[in-house]
Amino acid sequence: MASLSFALVFLLVSSSCLVLDARKPHVVKGMSLTFYKSSCPNVEKIVTDHLRKVFREDIGQAAALLRVHFHDCFVQGCDGSVLLDGSASGPSEQDAPPNLTLRPEAFVIINELRELVHKKCGQVVSCSDIVALAARDSIALSGGPHYRVPLGRRDGLTFATRNATLSSLPSPTSQTPALIAALSRINLDVTDLVALSGGHTIGIGHCTSFEERLYPTQDTTMDKSFAKDLKVTCPKLNYSNTTPLDIRSPNKFDNKYYVDLINRQGLFTSDQDLYTNETTRPIVTEFAMNETAFFEQFALSMVRMGQLSVLTGTKGEIRANCSARNSPRSALSSVVDDEGEDDAFYGESEL
Numbered sequence: 001m002a003s004l005s006f007a008l009v010f011l012l013v014s015s016s017c018l019v020l021d022a023r024k025p026h027v028v029k030g031m032s033l034t035f036y037k038s039s040c041p042n043v044e045k046i047v048t049d050h051l052r053k054v055f056r057e058d059i060g061q062a063a064a065l066l067r068v069h070f071h072d073c074f075v076q077g078c079d080g081s082v083l084l085d086g087s088a089s090g091p092s093e094q095d096a097p098p099n100l101t102l103r104p105e106a107f108v109i110i111n112e113l114r115e116l117v118h119k120k121c122g123q124v125v126s127c128s129d130i131v132a133l134a135a136r137d138s139i140a141l142s143g144g145p146h147y148r149v150p151l152g153r154r155d156g157l158t159f160a161t162r163n164a165t166l167s168s169l170p171s172p173t174s175q176t177p178a179l180i181a182a183l184s185r186i187n188l189d190v191t192d193l194v195a196l197s198g199g200h201t202i203g204i205g206h207c208t209s210f211e212e213r214l215y216p217t218q219d220t221t222m223d224k225s226f227a228k229d230l231k232v233t234c235p236k237l238n239y240s241n242t243t244p245l246d247i248r249s250p251n252k253f254d255n256k257y258y259v260d261l262i263n264r265q266g267l268f269t270s271d272q273d274l275y276t277n278e279t280t281r282p283i284v285t286e287f288a289m290n291e292t293a294f295f296e297q298f299a300l301s302m303v304r305m306g307q308l309s310v311l312t313g314t315k316g317e318i319r320a321n322c323s324a325r326n327s328p329r330s331a332l333s334s335v336v337d338d339e340g341e342d343d344a345f346y347g348e349s350e351l
């Protein structure tokens with residue numbers, strides 16, 4: 001009897017390890033959780049310490065930094081291309097319409113972090129890795145999950161055209177089938193879509209991003225009193241005012257965004273339709289009821305998004321200034337340090 005219950009316990013424990021293991025993110029070749037272990041062991045602490053100070057002054061910058069990582073990764077991969085200023089070859093990604101509402105302060109913060117890190121370690125950490133770490137800390141320091149970020153991205157040498165930027169970033173007027181199709185083109189699935197949209201639990205949106213739901217006719221999937229309030233903020237078309245994306249807890253990273261959707265208080269069509277649509281509705285409901293399930297999935301989906309078409313090894317470069325590519329002579333190569341991988345990936349915020 002004793003040996004039978006021992007076997008049962010063993011079976012249970014080992015099968016739950018399997019489940020946890022299956023939920024560990026895939027780390028793409030050339031990336032590693034310990035990439036800077038010898039070349040810049042304090043990189044994560046430098047980033048976290050600085051962001052702690054920044055957010056004490058303005059927690060809104062957490063949303064701004066998270067969005068920069070998303071806009072970097074969806075357009076030609078997580079290569080820091082969104083950080084580049086325009087050049088003789090054309091206007092930058094920042095000049096394309098979806099990026100006009102990225103907050104300029106976020107780009108300043110990324111360059112501050114780069115300066116602090118390079119001062120300590122030399123020019124070995126890429127801007128795209130700094131963006132990924134800043135996004136991770138933005139989530140954790142706003143109350144969300146803490147997870148390990150695979151590192152080793154290198155910075156791209158080019159930025160995308162206006163058209164490529166426009167076609168790579170989904171529009172807030174999109175409905176779920178279009179969003180599913182857009183994400184499946186870059187190997188993200190329906191669960192990734194619903195989880196990543198949960199990034200809208202922090203931050204703000206401009207009237208122009210949702211005004212088509214108010215004028216000329218009101219979107220019937222929108223709660224009436226929510227619409228009434230939005231009309232006060234945006235009394236007519238083309239107003240430049242802003243409003244929180246998550247009315248319940250605008251600055252806290254939690255699962256209230258999904259509660260908003262169930263109450264028909266999602267701000268964009270692309271948000272609210274996740275609840276209207278039959279495929280995504282059960283996932284919305286699950287995340288609204290179970291914050292831990294949302295946090296675990298969000299962390300996994302962020303790591304997946306954070307490794308889209310990354311440049312590794314000798315591709316790209318480590319920029320000396322995140323806003324400009326290096327002049328030909330200043331190129332440095334980076335060191336891969338992936339021995340002694342420590343495999344704990346996910347935990348509640350320890351920051």
Ligand code: HEM
Binds near residue numbers: 245
């Ligand atoms: C699924 C498709 C998505 C669409 C259509 C979309 C669209 C938008 C739009 C239109 C805004 C507001 C822009 C403005 O009016 O100022 C916004 C803000 C924001 N988005 Fe998304 N987004 C999407 C996915 C994501 C993802 C995947 C993340 C991160 C994981 C994210 C994080 C944010 C954040 C944090 C803000 C607030 C930024 C701030 O306060 O400065 N979004 N998004």
